[in-house]
Amino acid sequence: MKEYLYKYILGIADNSLILGQRLGELCGHGPSLEIDIACTNISLDLFGQSRSYYQYAAKLKGNETTEDDVALLRTEREYVNLLLVEQPNRNFAHTMARQFLFDVYHILLLQELEKSHDLTLAAIAKKSIKEVSYHLRFSSDWVKRLGNGTDVSHDKMQNAIDALWTYTDELFHQTDADKAMIAEGVGVDVTKFKDSYEQKVAEILTEATLKVPENKWFQKGGKQGIHTEHLGYLLSDLQYMQRTYPNMEW
Amino acid sequence: MKKNWPLWEVFVRSKNGLEHRHFGSLHAADAEMALENARDVYTRRNEGVSIWVVESKDITASNPENNGEFFEPAQDKVYRHPTFYDLPDEVKHM
Numbered sequence: 001m002k003e004y005l006y007k008y009i010l011g012i013a014d015n016s017l018i019l020g021q022r023l024g025e026l027c028g029h030g031p032s033l034e035i036d037i038a039c040t041n042i043s044l045d046l047f048g049q050s051r052s053y054y055q056y057a058a059k060l061k062g063n064e065t066t067e068d069d070v071a072l073l074r075t076e077r078e079y080v081n082l083l084l085v086e087q088p089n090r091n092f093a094h095t096m097a098r099q100f101l102f103d104v105y106h107i108l109l110l111q112e113l114e115k116s117h118d119l120t121l122a123a124i125a126k127k128s129i130k131e132v133s134y135h136l137r138f139s140s141d142w143v144k145r146l147g148n149g150t151d152v153s154h155d156k157m158q159n160a161i162d163a164l165w166t167y168t169d170e171l172f173h174q175t176d177a178d179k180a181m182i183a184e185g186v187g188v189d190v191t192k193f194k195d196s197y198e199q200k201v202a203e204i205l206t207e208a209t210l211k212v213p214e215n216k217w218f219q220k221g222g223k224q225g226i227h228t229e230h231l232g233y234l235l236s237d238l239q240y241m242q243r244t245y246p247n248m249e250w
Numbered sequence: 251m252k253k254n255w256p257l258w259e260v261f262v263r264s265k266n267g268l269e270h271r272h273f274g275s276l277h278a279a280d281a282e283m284a285l286e287n288a289r290d291v292y293t294r295r296n297e298g299v300s301i302w303v304v305e306s307k308d309i310t311a312s313n314p315e316n317n318g319e320f321f322e323p324a325q326d327k328v329y330r331h332p333t334f335y336d337l338p339d340e341v342k343h344m
Contacts, residue, residue, distance in 0.1 A: 032255070032277060033276075033277075033291075034276050034277060034278065034287035034290065034291055035287075037287075037290050037291050037294070038286065038287065038290040041290050041294055134289075137286075138286060141282070141283070141286065145279070145283075
């Protein structure tokens with residue numbers, strides 16, 4: 001059962017870590033100083049959250065495993081983040097669309113995780129909810145702003161939503177670890193809030209004068225460790241220090 | 251893009267009971283964005299409990315050229331300061 005709990009924690013933690021790394025790439029490259037700082041802030045929130053999860057996971061693993069080992073020394077196939085969060089920052093509309101599609105999900109997930117029978121997970125969720133509420137406020141503001149902006153900004157946001165939509169079905173897939181943890185009262189049954197997710201996303205997109213895509217085909221695999229080609233590059237950046245200088249500390 | 255964004259002045263209240271103080275300025279497209287930007291730029295190290303933003307163009311400022319007539323007449327009127335009283339120690343923040 002411990003093995004399932006460990007995997008379940010990674011399923012949540014990896015999303016925060018990988019998305020945090022993606023946003024962190026923008027540090028010094030944001031469209032304006034203010035937005036640069038905002039994105040980096042969100043990135044740091046996500047790193048902080050992933051750290052709490054990895055500390056817990058490392059404790060479960062035992063054998064003097066550290067949070068760094070869990071976060072930074074796995075191979076690509078051992079990361080179980082959603083495909084959505086590893087997608088690159090193609091332009092600012094893309095970055096905000098990705099953030100928005102994840103934030104809506106993230107807050108719904110944490111609101112359920114807060115009720116988990118696992119007190120550590122419940123506590124991390126409780127602490128993270130306030131941060132993620134702000135992330136959602138920020139990203140949905142930008143979806144509306146660009147959607148309601150000029151023809152160019154509208155098209156860029158619509159293109160971003162269309163391009164990322166194919167990754168949204170995976171948010172509601174369940175692994176064996178997920179199912180085992182739901183049965184224990186520890187994990188969150190994500191299928192329960194799929195309707196709320198779609199409703200909330202549609203509400204913001206409509207307000208942004210954007211169309212809700214009507215895909216029939218969706219990408220999947222991230223939760224099984226089968227990733228898009230982008231994750232490898234991200235990990236080579238993320239893991240560089242620990243791989244080059246093993247066991248280094250700040 | 252930034253060329254089109256107006257400048258905003260940011261005022262932050264660092265604790266309940268204290269007044270809002272000028273923290274700096276930033277660029278934003280509108281008041282809502284200015285507020286969010288101010289939150290990220292000026293309060294991310296737990297500096298505040300309340301934020302005001304005012305578009306810089308809405309502030310009427312004194313002209314430094316007029317400093318002579320504006321401020322200098324007050325310089326030799328020490329009796330306008332309450333420095334001739336002994337304050338009890340219990341009175342703080344004076």
